Amino acid sequence: MDKTIAVIGLGVFGRQVCEVLAAKGAQVIAIDNNLALVNRVKDIVSQAVLLDSTDEESLSEASLDTVDTAIVAIGDNIEASILTTALLKQLGVHHVIARAVTKIHYQVLKKIGADEIVNIEEDQGRRVALNLIAPSVMEKVQLSRDILLSEFYLPLVYAKTTLKEIDFEGKFGIRLVAVRRSLNQMDSEGLNIRKEILLLPENDDELLEGDVLILLGEEKKLELFQKSGS
Structure with a gap:
């Protein structure tokens, strides 16, 4: 650094x-x-x-x-x-x-x-x-001596890219556990309401700008993924 x-x-x-x-x-x-x-x-x-x-x-x-x-x-x-x-x-x-x-x-x-x-x-x-x-990292939880559970903002270079194209496990040796996504919806009075959902995406699903990735893996491998999006 x-x-x-x-x-x-x-x-x-x-x-x-x-x-x-x-x-x-x-x-x-x-x-x-x-x-x-x-x-x-x-x-x-x-x-x-x-x-x-x-x-x-x-x-x-x-x-x-x-x-x-x-x-x-x-x-x-x-x-x-x-x-x-x-x-x-x-x-x-x-x-x-x-x-x-x-x-x-x-x-x-x-x-x-x-x-x-x-x-x-x-x-x-x-x-x-x-x-x-690491400004893109929201939170880290140490699960063991080597393994972390981390929340990352999706790097913009991966927006509208499928999980299969990114290949978290094959390219980086980490696992995508889930995705948190914010949605804007209208209520019955026409007011905009922001709602957050948790997704378990499939290989062909696209990731969107603003998604939060919940990733599991070794710290060095998680940092490698982070750098790949910079």
């Missing part, structure tokens, strides 16, 4: 994100104003930096111009979270993900230009990191 990602705020959530990103091969710049927290991640990230992210001069000297995404993981200091997010956007960071802990916090982050806002606890930190690595 070639992405460079800055994680600002190294509490439980931020540290979890750092660990997953680093394990997936990202270049991670970890930032906090607490030396103990910086030291806890310095051996697993590319760069661990002790600085106050609310200080414009200090943050501007952190060389964040090469960062693809910055994650503001600060949760216990709303003022620091907001100011850091604003400074990152001011410094020209392309994509800023900020963590919100209250509804008002969320609204303020949105107004100051955060590109993405999450309001999640420790067990959700892993999902945010995985989404940066």
Whole structure:
């Protein structure tokens, strides 16, 4: 992976994100104003930096111009979270993900230009990191040491392609378990209703744009399928 990602705020959530990103091969710049927290991640990230992210001069000297995404993981200091997010956007960071802990916090982050806002606890930190690595992956469930059950958005290159043409098992060594598909229907009053159905498609059935694939297989083989659609 070639992405460079800055994680600002190294509490439980931020540290979890750092660990997953680093394990997936990202270049991670970890930032906090607490030396103990910086030291806890310095051996697993590319760069661990002790600085106050609310200080414009200090943050501007952190060389964040090469960062693809910055994650503001600060949760216990709303003022620091907001100011850091604003400074990152001011410094020209392309994509800023900020963590919100209250509804008002969320609204303020949105107004100051955060590109993405999450309001999640420790067990959700892993999902945010995985989404940066593989945006098409919705969820992963570890069934055994080697086997995963994963939900993928159908890559556009496979839209209107049959299962037989894709050949999940023959080409990729994975199995399609089911397909989740959203349908728009009219109710008795003429209002549009979005309905989700679960399909068990046959070999000659076509997959459609917007379908969610539920796939079973080894992680490397699932990633191979994902890359084939990029």
